[in-house]
Amino acid sequence: DQQVKQNSPSLSVQEGRISILNCDYTNSMFDYFLWYKKYPAEGPTFLISISSIKDKNEDGRFTVFLNKSAKHLSLHIVPSQPGDSAVYFCAASARVGTYKYIFGTGTRLKVLA
Amino acid sequence: DAGVIQSPRHEVTEMGQEVTLRCKPISGHDYLFWYRQTMMRGLELLIYFNNNVPIDDSGMPEDRFSAKMPNASFSTLKIQPSEPRDSAVYFCASTSGINTQYFGPGTRLTVL
Numbered sequence: 001d002q003q004v005k006q007n008s009p010s011l012s013v014q015e016g017r018i019s020i021l022n023c024d025y026t027n028s029m030f031d032y033f034l035w036y037k038k039y040p041a042e043g044p045t046f047l048i049s050i051s052s053i054k055d056k057n058e059d060g061r062f063t064v065f066l067n068k069s070a071k072h073l074s075l076h077i078v079p080s081q082p083g084d085s086a087v088y089f090c091a092a093s094a095r096v097g098t099y100k101y102i103f104g105t106g107t108r109l110k111v112l113a
Numbered sequence: 114d115a116g117v118i119q120s121p122r123h124e125v126t127e128m129g130q131e132v133t134l135r136c137k138p139i140s141g142h143d144y145l146f147w148y149r150q151t152m153m154r155g156l157e158l159l160i161y162f163n164n165n166v167p168i169d170d171s172g173m174p175e176d177r178f179s180a181k182m183p184n185a186s187f188s189t190l191k192i193q194p195s196e197p198r199d200s201a202v203y204f205c206a207s208t209s210g211i212n213t214q215y216f217g218p219g220t221r222l223t224v225l
Contacts, residue, residue, distance in 0.1 A: 006155075034213075043117070043204055043216030044156070089156060099144055100169065101214065105155030 003027045004092050006104035014112050019077040021107050023090030026071065030092040034101065035064060035075050038087045047088070048075070080111045117217035119205050125223045131193040134220045136205030137186055146206040146214060147180055147190050156204070162188065195224045 005024045013019045021035075031052040036044035050057040050064045050073070057064050063076045077084055087108045091101040118137040126132055138145045146161040160170040165182045173180070177196070182188040192199055202221050206214040 036216075041218070043206070043218050045216070046213045049213075091156075099163075099208065099214075100158055100161065102158070103148075103156035105153070 002105070003030075004090055004102045004104040006090055006107050008107050009105070010108040010110070012110045012112060013080045015082055016079045019075075019080045019084065019109055019111065021075040021077075021088050021090075021109065023073045023075075023104055024071060025073075025092050025102075027092070027094065027102075028071070029094040030102075032093045033064070033066060033073050034091045034093070035062075036089045036091060036103075037084075038089065038106070044089055077109075080109075082111050082113050085109055085111045117205055117207055117215055119203075119217035119220050121220060122218065123221050123223075125225065126195055127225050128196055129194045130224075131191065132195045132199075132222060132224075134190040134203050134205075134222070136188045136190070136217060138188070138205070138207030139209075139215055140186070142207035142209045142215075143185070144208045144214075145182060145188050146208075147188070148204040148206065148216075150202040150204060150219070159190070192222075195222075197224045200224050 003026050034049040035047040037047045038044040048059050048062050048064050050066050066073045087106045089106045090104040093101050120135045143164050147159040148156050150156050159172045160180045162182045180190045200223050202219045204219045206216040208214045
């Protein structure tokens with residue numbers, strides 16, 4: 001049973017345009033959400049996070065939006081650059097009493113020059 | 114800091130053989146995690162340790178898998194006997210208890 005779902009396995013976007021990656025979760029106990037980026041032959045690296053007390057967090061070109069009622073979060077990349085081409089994983093955590101992350105299956109983003 | 118170190122980077126073995134994956138966490142980190150990445154299931158948490166003690170091994174698929182952390186700077190994940198369905202990329206990650214986990218480069222395991 002996938003508690004964190006990324007329903008789009010892949011996404012292609014033109015350079016300079018907006019990339020929107022989506023993630024849905026089912027467990028209402030999740031209160032912390034993260035996005036990781038992964039290049040081939042490397043481990044995932046932390047990109048941005050958001051606590052459930054917020055609905056938006058921004059870091060440069062990257063913004064994460066959280067809609068708790070819909071149990072949905074999204075990552076916006078504006079403007080998209082070829083170097084953003086990677087696999088993006090969404091993760092969720094119920095921080096009280098645990099440091100477990102539940103990851104989604106990932107979305108492969110390709111930014112076309 | 115050198116980051117999380119994993120060895121080997123690639124492992125090819127035959128079905129039935131024992132496989133041992135190794136991990137050195139970032140110095141000072143007191144949590145260590147083992148994950149498996151597959152196309153179908155993404156990144157799955159197998160087991161995690163706090164201060165060298167296993168806290169949650171509910172993700173370990175079956176008794177063929179075992180993990181140890183004999184000290185703060187070393188952990189192993191062992192598969193015995195290995196099967197073709199164990200083929201995946203295995204990641205180790207560590208953290209000091211803040212929310213960001215730092216991942217190693219992974220070990221790509223192929224079981225023939």
